[in-house]
Amino acid sequence: MATTSFAAGAYAATGNLPAGRGRGGFDLAGPDEATQSDFGSLLKGALEGVAASAGKADAQAMAVASGRTDLVDVVTAVAESETALQTLVAVRDRVISAYEEIMRMQI
Numbered sequence: 001m002a003t004t005s006f007a008a009g010a011y012a013a014t015g016n017l018p019a020g021r022g023r024g025g026f027d028l029a030g031p032d033e034a035t036q037s038d039f040g041s042l043l044k045g046a047l048e049g050v051a052a053s054a055g056k057a058d059a060q061a062m063a064v065a066s067g068r069t070d071l072v073d074v075v076t077a078v079a080e081s082e083t084a085l086q087t088l089v090a091v092r093d094r095v096i097s098a099y100e101e102i103m104r105m106q107i
Contacts, residue, residue, distance in 0.1 A: 046088060046091070047088070050081075050084045053081040053085075054084075056077050056080075059077075060077040061078075
């Protein structure tokens with residue numbers, strides 16, 4: 001559930017980016033300040049979402065320890081947190097891979 005809302009939020013945030021003039025919708029003149037702040041806020045939102053998911057899993061674990069909730073709720077929260085973290089790591093790996101590929105390009 002957390003991954004679905006994370007992905008939906010990321011997709012919705014990209015809809016607010018300005019349209020580009022180049023092929024594939026990219027701005028050939030270079031990024032402007034609005035695009036940079038939108039990308040930064042997108043990354044910040046993704047990190048906050050993963051942190052919130054982990055916090056929810058911790059809260060559920062504490063609640064089950066005190067007998068206030070079921071074990072199923074804890075397992076669900078931990079699974080959501082794990083999925084969100086795996087998604088974030090996969091995105092990080094893709095960004096690093098793209099950066100390395102760009103650095104290998106000849107000018």
